[in-house]
Amino acid sequence: MRWSSALMALVLAVGAAGCGIRPTGVIDAGRPAGGPWVFFLDEGRLYPVARPNESNEIDAVVSLFQGPSAEERVSGLTTALPDGIELSGADSPSGIVLDLSVVPAQLSALAMLQIACTVRFDSSVASLTLRGPGRTTRSAPRCPASPPAPPAARTETAPRG
Amino acid sequence: MIAWRGWFLGLRARLLLAFVIVALLSGTATAGASYVTARRTTLADAQSQILLQTRDRLDALAPTISRRPSQVELDDLVSRLKEELPGRVAATYRSMQAPSVVLAAETRAPDVPVALRRSVSATGHFMWQRIEFNGRPFLVSGTPMKDDRGQLSGLVIYVLSDLDRLQKSLDALGRSTIPIMVVCLLAAALLALLAARGVLRPVRDLRHGVRVLAAGEFHTRLRVRGSDELADLARTFNDTATTLESTVGELRRMEANAQRFVADVSHELRTPLAAMTAVTDTLDEEATRFGGDAAAAVRLVSAEIQRLGHLVENLIDISRFDAGRAVLRREDDVDVAELVAATLAARGWTDQVEVAAPTRISASVDRSRVDVIVANVVGNALQHGAPPVNVAIAQTIGIDGQSDVAVEVTDHGSGVAPEIIPNLFDRFYKADAARGRTEGSGLGLAIAQENARLHGGTIEVEASGDVGATFTIHLPGVSPEDR
Amino acid sequence: MPPTVDVQCLEQVREVSWLCYKMGDAAGRIESAGHTGRVARVLLIEDDTAVRTGLEIGLRRYAHVVSSAVTGEEGLRMLLTATPQLVLLDLMLPGMNGFEVCRRVRANGPVPIVMFTARNDDLDIVSGLEAGADDYVVKPVQPRVLDARIRAILRRSEREPASRDHYRDLVIDRAAFTVTKNERPVGLTPTELRILLELSRTPGRVLSRQQLLRTVWDQDYLGDSRLVDACVQRLRAKVEDSPSEPVYIQTVRGFGYRFGPL
Numbered sequence: 001m002r003w004s005s006a007l008m009a010l011v012l013a014v015g016a017a018g019c020g021i022r023p024t025g026v027i028d029a030g031r032p033a034g035g036p037w038v039f040f041l042d043e044g045r046l047y048p049v050a051r052p053n054e055s056n057e058i059d060a061v062v063s064l065f066q067g068p069s070a071e072e073r074v075s076g077l078t079t080a081l082p083d084g085i086e087l088s089g090a091d092s093p094s095g096i097v098l099d100l101s102v103v104p105a106q107l108s109a110l111a112m113l114q115i116a117c118t119v120r121f122d123s124s125v126a127s128l129t130l131r132g133p134g135r136t137t138r139s140a141p142r143c144p145a146s147p148p149a150p151p152a153a154r155t156e157t158a159p160r161g
Numbered sequence: 162m163i164a165w166r167g168w169f170l171g172l173r174a175r176l177l178l179a180f181v182i183v184a185l186l187s188g189t190a191t192a193g194a195s196y197v198t199a200r201r202t203t204l205a206d207a208q209s210q211i212l213l214q215t216r217d218r219l220d221a222l223a224p225t226i227s228r229r230p231s232q233v234e235l236d237d238l239v240s241r242l243k244e245e246l247p248g249r250v251a252a253t254y255r256s257m258q259a260p261s262v263v264l265a266a267e268t269r270a271p272d273v274p275v276a277l278r279r280s281v282s283a284t285g286h287f288m289w290q291r292i293e294f295n296g297r298p299f300l301v302s303g304t305p306m307k308d309d310r311g312q313l314s315g316l317v318i319y320v321l322s323d324l325d326r327l328q329k330s331l332d333a334l335g336r337s338t339i340p341i342m343v344v345c346l347l348a349a350a351l352l353a354l355l356a357a358r359g360v361l362r363p364v365r366d367l368r369h370g371v372r373v374l375a376a377g378e379f380h381t382r383l384r385v386r387g388s389d390e391l392a393d394l395a396r397t398f399n400d401t402a403t404t405l406e407s408t409v410g411e412l413r414r415m416e417a418n419a420q421r422f423v424a425d426v427s428h429e430l431r432t433p434l435a436a437m438t439a440v441t442d443t444l445d446e447e448a449t450r451f452g453g454d455a456a457a458a459v460r461l462v463s464a465e466i467q468r469l470g471h472l473v474e475n476l477i478d479i480s481r482f483d484a485g486r487a488v489l490r491r492e493d494d495v496d497v498a499e500l501v502a503a504t505l506a507a508r509g510w511t512d513q514v515e516v517a518a519p520t521r522i523s524a525s526v527d528r529s530r531v532d533v534i535v536a537n538v539v540g541n542a543l544q545h546g547a548p549p550v551n552v553a554i555a556q557t558i559g560i561d562g563q564s565d566v567a568v569e570v571t572d573h574g575s576g577v578a579p580e581i582i583p584n585l586f587d588r589f590y591k592a593d594a595a596r597g598r599t600e601g602s603g604l605g606l607a608i609a610q611e612n613a614r615l616h617g618g619t620i621e622v623e624a625s626g627d628v629g630a631t632f633t634i635h636l637p638g639v640s641p642e643d644r
Numbered sequence: 645m646p647p648t649v650d651v652q653c654l655e656q657v658r659e660v661s662w663l664c665y666k667m668g669d670a671a672g673r674i675e676s677a678g679h680t681g682r683v684a685r686v687l688l689i690e691d692d693t694a695v696r697t698g699l700e701i702g703l704r705r706y707a708h709v710v711s712s713a714v715t716g717e718e719g720l721r722m723l724l725t726a727t728p729q730l731v732l733l734d735l736m737l738p739g740m741n742g743f744e745v746c747r748r749v750r751a752n753g754p755v756p757i758v759m760f761t762a763r764n765d766d767l768d769i770v771s772g773l774e775a776g777a778d779d780y781v782v783k784p785v786q787p788r789v790l791d792a793r794i795r796a797i798l799r800r801s802e803r804e805p806a807s808r809d810h811y812r813d814l815v816i817d818r819a820a821f822t823v824t825k826n827e828r829p830v831g832l833t834p835t836e837l838r839i840l841l842e843l844s845r846t847p848g849r850v851l852s853r854q855q856l857l858r859t860v861w862d863q864d865y866l867g868d869s870r871l872v873d874a875c876v877q878r879l880r881a882k883v884e885d886s887p888s889e890p891v892y893i894q895t896v897r898g899f900g901y902r903f904g905p906l
């Protein structure tokens with residue numbers, strides 16, 4: 001008698017634990033998609049990367065200047081901005097003025113586009129001026145109305161979250 | 162049926178059952194545990210991948226999504242996203258939704274659960290859940306979109322991923338354990354049988370050894386294999402058998418010695434008896450030369466010498482029967498009636514005994530032994546019964562066609578009390594203690610019975626009341642084929 | 645004539661010596677039986693002093709002349725000097741054993757031998773008969789039984805009226821008590837000769853072992869028929885051309901022996 005009931009309990013346990021993928025309740029996965037983004041490069045093209053914590057433009061530029069994170073770099077993102085570039089100040093009497101730690105003339109067109117799109121230099125903003133050491137200045141081009149569509153999904157590597 | 166039941170209770174069956182159950186339990190437990198773990202991690206991995214991919218793609222695509230889409234733009238967005246996201250896509254913006262065809266109309270895919278929509282709009286977070294539709298599992302996630310200023314744009318994207326393939330591979334994983342389990346069970350059964358054999362063989366040897374020992378072969382020994390408890394048992398058995406052998410041997414020796422002693426003693430007595438017997442005649446005849454007491458003394462000695470000689474002869478006979486050394490010498494065609502007559506004549510009883518017999522009864526018997534039987538029984542009848550004694554000889558046909566002989570000796574004495582009949586043929590038994598000394602040694606009837614037994618026959622006693630006793634001597638003859 | 649005691653039952657039964665009833669007390673002494681001719685010169689070979697003395701006393705009562713030897717060797721020596729009519733031989737002797745003595749006595753001549761067997765052992769009896777004994781008694785033995793045996797032996801040597809019978813190459817001279825085969829004399833013991841005479845008295849007629857026991861050994865229905873068989877075997881060895889296919893003394897299965905037919 002003891003034998004048979006033990007066996008049955010075992011079978012039931014196996015069955016319950018068992019078979020199949022069970023439905024769940026609603027689970028919170030964290031921050032939603034979208035959000036403010038900074039622009040890095042993926043294979044030479046602008047690639048937006050979400051930076052949900054930088055809600056204003058200055059924080060966004062600072063985050064941009066920090067470059068892609070290690071994981072982002074592993075997944076192939078690069079930046080045209082020089083290493084160690086820093087934002088020393090920002091001003092916006094009319095238009096946006098950014099004080100950089102490097103001479104603006106050194107920046108490539110792609111790098112300036114990165115800054116422009118990150119700062120949201122679109123038609124609603126008057127101008128974007130980059131100032132560097134030695135009173136060098138440069139005027140940045142506008143971010144295209146719709147940034148080019150990012151290429152097809154890259155392969156994700158390490159899962160996050 | 163009974164043999165089967167016995168098998169099931171046996172050691173082999175129990176070991177088999179135990180091993181198989183252990184294998185089954187451990188196999189099931191292991192397989193079950195690993196299945197569950199595998200499912201958990203696989204599922205977690207797949208889900209993570211789906212969710213992260215969804216969000217990453219949406220992150221990346223978000224700049225291209227217009228902030229205030231129209232229905233057309235919404236539909237377009239959904240169809241665009243379909244290529245990018247892992248699963249079916251649905252989107253809502255304010256009161257609009259795309260695809261504009263209601264998902265639920267499609268029977269092959271479920272609705273976006275209401276609970277999910279509510280929690281997304283309540284928390285503004287990326288939410289997900291697993292649902293089941295038509296027996297298939299699905300992962301459905303929903304996320305509101307934030308604009309470039311980090312504010313909810315009002316657009317919500319839903320993705321429905323089919324987990325069925327995952328389910329199937331997990332099932333396959335589960336099923337793959339079955340053949341392995343079967344193999345393990347078979348291996349367990351085989352091991353059980355081997356283990357059983359290892360145990361049963363010594364047990365069987367032991368059983369055989371015990372049986373042989375019980376049958377009297379004390380030299381039997383078991384072979385000691387290994388050094389476990391069974392080997393110990395075998396060793397104990399061997400020791401026991403050795404002890405038994407020596408004890409039994411000792412007992413047999415003692416018995417043989419005792420019998421030999423009796424035989425030797427009797428034998429030794431013969432020599433002085435021979436010397437004395439040789440002169441009893443002389444003593445008897447010369448006794449009259451002495452007077453009074455001397456004459457009586459001489460006659461007494463002479464009589465006692467003869468009596469002693471008689472006793473010693475009886476003892477020697479009995480000890481020969483005891484030693485199993487009595488040999489039967491059958492002669493064919495012995496005329497039983499003539500033999501009985503000669504027996505009586507040799508002892509001078511012809512006048513006191515009446516013999517009734519058909520003219521010729523021939524049997525295959527040992528002549529001198531039959532003489533002894535008849536003489537002892539008739540002598541007993543004359544002494545403890547009373548004359549006249551009747552002897553009736555009859556021939557009967559036995560079952561196998563052999564001719565049996567029955568000799569009936571009846572006396573007219575006071576009969577034999579029924580309670581002493583079983584003891585009549587005991588050695589040295591004297592029924593008439595009150596009568597004092599009798600002439601016999603007490604061995605007469607015992608010797609007669611042993612002689613009858615040697616022939617394969619019997620002596621039976623019937624004593625009814627006070628009319629005297631009837632002793633019937635049965636002697637089986639020899640079947641005609643054996644002659 | 646002084647009465648002689650004629651005791652009726654005297655045979656000692658082989659297995660158990662049951663007492664024989666005496667027919668009343670023996671009255672008077674046993675007369676010297678000289679006139680009946682039933683007196684013998686006996687050579688007794690027995691090692692036990694008491695038994696020997698007892699037997700000497702007992703036999704002398706019956707007027708037999710007894711010479712005694714203590715050992716087998718002594719007995720063989722006395723055989724030549726005392727020329728006994730029969731030898732009483734104990735089988736249990738020191739030194740040379742009884743069977744060997746028996747064989748040598750037999751080899752020496754036709755004197756009848758009666759052996760004492762202390763045990764009723766069939767083996768002893770058969771071996772003794774094979775060694776050449778004519779008869780045996782079981783110890784302890786009463787002198788009258790011994791006397792009866794002795795007289796039976798003496799009777800065997802009685803001669804018969806003259807007749808010389810020729811049977812093929814066998815010549816039996818009943819008066820001379822001799823037998824010749826192929827002109828050569830055959831050495832037979834009195835017992836063997838007596839059997840031959842009895843059988844050839846009625847040629848072709850079957851005599852049973854019991855009958856032969858009675859006429860030759862003077863023993864009754866309870867005697868040992870092996871005596872007859874052993875003697876016939878010895879006789880055949882001496883008289884027949886091929887003892888395994890006897891011509892003169894034939895066995896009739898289930899009945900006994902007969903002389904011829906030739």
